[in-house]
Amino acid sequence: ILNVEQSPQSLHVQEGDSTNFTCSFPSSNFYALHWYRWETAKSPEALFVMTLNGDEKKKGRISATLNTKEGYSYLYIKGSQPEDSATYLCAGGPASNTGKLIFGQGTTLQVKP
Amino acid sequence: DVKVTQSSRYLVKRTGEKVFLECVQDMDHENMFWYRQDPGLGLRLIYFSYDVKMKEKGDIPEGYSVSREKKERFSLILESASTNQTSMYLCASSSGQGRQHEKLFFGSGTQLSVL
Numbered sequence: 001i002l003n004v005e006q007s008p009q010s011l012h013v014q015e016g017d018s019t020n021f022t023c024s025f026p027s028s029n030f031y032a033l034h035w036y037r038w039e040t041a042k043s044p045e046a047l048f049v050m051t052l053n054g055d056e057k058k059k060g061r062i063s064a065t066l067n068t069k070e071g072y073s074y075l076y077i078k079g080s081q082p083e084d085s086a087t088y089l090c091a092g093g094p095a096s097n098t099g100k101l102i103f104g105q106g107t108t109l110q111v112k113p
Numbered sequence: 114d115v116k117v118t119q120s121s122r123y124l125v126k127r128t129g130e131k132v133f134l135e136c137v138q139d140m141d142h143e144n145m146f147w148y149r150q151d152p153g154l155g156l157r158l159i160y161f162s163y164d165v166k167m168k169e170k171g172d173i174p175e176g177y178s179v180s181r182e183k184k185e186r187f188s189l190i191l192e193s194a195s196t197n198q199t200s201m202y203l204c205a206s207s208s209g210q211g212r213q214h215e216k217l218f219f220g221s222g223t224q225l226s227v228l
Contacts, residue, residue: 004155032214043117044203046216089156093214100171101217103148103155 004092006104013080014112020076021107023090027071032093034101035064035075039086047075047088080111116140119204119220126227132191134223136204143208145187146217147171147179150201159202162187194227201225 005024013019023033032051038044048057053068061078077084087108091101120135138145144163148156148171158171160179168179176198180188187206191198201224205217 034216036217036219041221043219043221044217045219049214049216051214091156100158100161103157105153105155 004090004102004104006088006090006107008107009105010108010110012110012112015081017080017111018076018078019080019109020074021088021109023073023075023092023104025071025073025092025102027068029094030068030071030092032101033066033073034091034093035073036089036091037086038089038106044089077109080109082111082113085109085111117204117206117218117220119202119223121223122221124223124225126191126194126225128195128227130191130194130227132194132225132227134189134191134202134204134225136187136189136220137185138187138204138206138218139185140206140208140218141184142206142218143184144206144215145181146205146207147177147187147189148203148205149173150203150222156203159189194225196227199225199227 007022034049035047036044048064050066055066057064063076066073087106089106091103117138126132146161147159157173159177162168162181178190201222203222204220207215207217209215
């Protein structure tokens with residue numbers, strides 16, 4: 001079974017701060033890594049899907065990197081804004097290619113104005 | 114706008130009742146999933162389906178069943194609701210049969226309380 005761990009569990013930052021979270025997974029059993037943003041009272045929304053070692057993806061002020069050899073992904077938010085407040089979920093797809101994703105517990109970000 | 118629609122945002126049921134949670138997607142996606150979210154735990158997969166009339170157990174299928182009679186609709190059934198099934202239930206869909214690199218599209222969730 002693929003175990004996906006996220007850290008920290010929660011984070012409080014000031015508006016304008018840059019921040020990053022970590023998602024770790026067993027590197028020996030990996031196929032795809034997803035990041036989702038889940039705002040309160042809304043649906044989780046996909047940010048990135050990465051499959052290749054060294055992948056870097058960017059969407060506005062948010063970017064993500066992937067290291068499949070050591071089994072981690074970082075999500076960076078540059079210049080956090082109050083609207084970035086959300087729970088950020090990562091999910092790993094095991095190499096068995098069954099379509100199942102294993103989700104981490106999430107990192108909840110609170111950005112204070 | 115593409116959509117995954119869950120029938121209820123909030124639901125309150127009594128222990129022992131049979132509960133149906135409905136999910137409809139308008140994207141012609143092959144894959145559909147049911148997850149539950151509990152505090153301190155990640156999204157946990159209950160059941161998923163790659164095609165009409167097809168279903169596979171996820172990580173926590175006990176106490177649940179599913180039905181997929183049409184491609185766009187995936188129903189989660191609690192045969193006899195229990196208090197430990199109080200949770201947020203999320204439906205999701207994706208394209209491409211069985212491929213994990215396709216992103217999930219989620220519904221807005223159903224908060225189920227079993228009293």
